[in-house]
Amino acid sequence: MKILVIEDDQMIGDTLQRALKKSGYTCDWIQEGTQAEALLANGEYSLVILDLGLPHRDGFSILTAVRAKKIETPILILTARDQVSDRVTGLDAGADDYMLKPFALEELEARIRMLLRRHSQQKTSLLSFGALSVNTVSYEVTYESNPVHLSSKEYKLLMCFLEKPKVVFSITQLEDKLYGWNEEVASNAIEVHIHQLRKKIDKKAIKNIRNMGYRLGEL
Numbered sequence: 001m002k003i004l005v006i007e008d009d010q011m012i013g014d015t016l017q018r019a020l021k022k023s024g025y026t027c028d029w030i031q032e033g034t035q036a037e038a039l040l041a042n043g044e045y046s047l048v049i050l051d052l053g054l055p056h057r058d059g060f061s062i063l064t065a066v067r068a069k070k071i072e073t074p075i076l077i078l079t080a081r082d083q084v085s086d087r088v089t090g091l092d093a094g095a096d097d098y099m100l101k102p103f104a105l106e107e108l109e110a111r112i113r114m115l116l117r118r119h120s121q122q123k124t125s126l127l128s129f130g131a132l133s134v135n136t137v138s139y140e141v142t143y144e145s146n147p148v149h150l151s152s153k154e155y156k157l158l159m160c161f162l163e164k165p166k167v168v169f170s171i172t173q174l175e176d177k178l179y180g181w182n183e184e185v186a187s188n189a190i191e192v193h194i195h196q197l198r199k200k201i202d203k204k205a206i207k208n209i210r211n212m213g214y215r216l217g218e219l
């Protein structure tokens with residue numbers, strides 16, 4: 001899952017990016033939000049962490065513009081502005097959560113998981129599809145009750161398919177979801193990960209749709 005961090009503070013942005021990567025998310029970080037709607041338009045991000053005090057354009061204006069474009073990506077405001085009126089404005093403008101700085105990383109990550117669950121209409125951290133189960137907190141995957149050991153990229157790829165089981169993803173879309181801007185992608189990386197998923201889970205787990213891409217198969 002890919003998270004976009006919009007934060008101008010170098011230290012906070014850096015800390016967030018490191019922590020989120022360590023927790024298995026792909027994370028892109030920008031220090032101002034002029035391009036926010038364009039970045040969010042293709043749906044590659046699962047969540048946005050948005051600061052309010054930003055150069056060029058205030059976080060509220062970004063939030064309002066994104067929602068006006070009917071982009072429904074969950075947005076968590078992370079700010080030092082602790083006035084009730086700011087919280088009300090943020091939530092009314094379409095933010096899904098509002099968290100104050102300074103913050104505890106564990107709490108931020110729990111809220112991220114909550115928002116991702118809510119957005120995918122999951123009630124718990126345990127996902128199941130047929131014989132496959134995924135615990136999205138411990139990252140444990142089982143198939144027909146046997147543990148499946150996935151690399152972090154394989155896990156992320158599997159989650160892309162599980163989040164939208166009926167959607168056919170092109171290779172480019174999958175690359176965008178799996179890799180951050182500064183990561184190099186080998187030309188056949190996605191095919192290799194898909195091959196591994198089929199090998200580790202079941203060869204029917206990911207379906208190839210000719211000339212279009214891949215979607216979740218039979219589990």
Ligand code: CA
Pocket residue numbers: 007008009051052053054
């Ligand atoms: Ca700021």
